[in-house]
Amino acid sequence: MNKFATIMRESSTARFFIPAGILLIIFGIAVFVINNKNQNYIKTDAIVTNVELLEEETTDSDGNIVEARYNVEIKYSVEGKEYNEKLEDVSKSNVGDKIIIYYNPDDPSQITMTKSLILPIIMTLVGTISLSFGIINAVNTVKKNKRMKEQERSWANGQ
Numbered sequence: 116m117n118k119f120a121t122i123m124r125e126s127s128t129a130r131f132f133i134p135a136g137i138l139l140i141i142f143g144i145a146v147f148v149i150n151n152k153n154q155n156y157i158k159t160d161a162i163v164t165n166v167e168l169l170e171e172e173t174t175d176s177d178g179n180i181v182e183a184r185y186n187v188e189i190k191y192s193v194e195g196k197e198y199n200e201k202l203e204d205v206s207k208s209n210v211g212d213k214i215i216i217y218y219n220p221d222d223p224s225q226i227t228m229t230k231s232l233i234l235p236i237i238m239t240l241v242g243t244i245s246l247s248f249g250i251i252n253a254v255n256t257v258k259k260n261k262r263m264k265e266q267e268r269s270w271a272n273g274q
Contacts, residue, residue, distance in 0.1 A: 136246025143238030
């Protein structure tokens with residue numbers, strides 16, 4: 116029987132951690148690429164001009180409070196030109212609040228609220244650890260299977 120099939124049949128841990136690790140690495144790299152594109156964005160202040168309730172505050176089944184989510188319209192200026200943009204699914208803001216945003220210097224209408232690369236780095240790191248753990252588990256499963264087959268052969272030979 117092929118070793119890969121043996122690993123997959125006998126190692127539920129490897130079956131979980133190998134694909135989970137691969138997916139986390141892929142998503143981490145994708146988020147890194149997306150966030151890396153906005154590293155040259157420039158920080159500025161914006162004023163909240165309108166607040167629209169997106170989702171009411173609720174309590175989940177465990178009794179934890181889930182914060183309300185909002186869509187907000189903001190106004191900001193870049194080199195004397197005023198921009199009005201919408202931010203979707205943000206936490207509570209009031210009309211008139213100042214918030215920090217980052218805008219693309221090549222197209223100031225493109226904005227984001229964060230430039231952090233921490234999340235993609237953590238995702239990629241956790242994915243790498245998960246993948247490594249899965250591979251180590253798979254290798255140990257193959258070794259265990261090999262020892263068991265050798266033991267069976269020795270018993271079959273009367274040893």
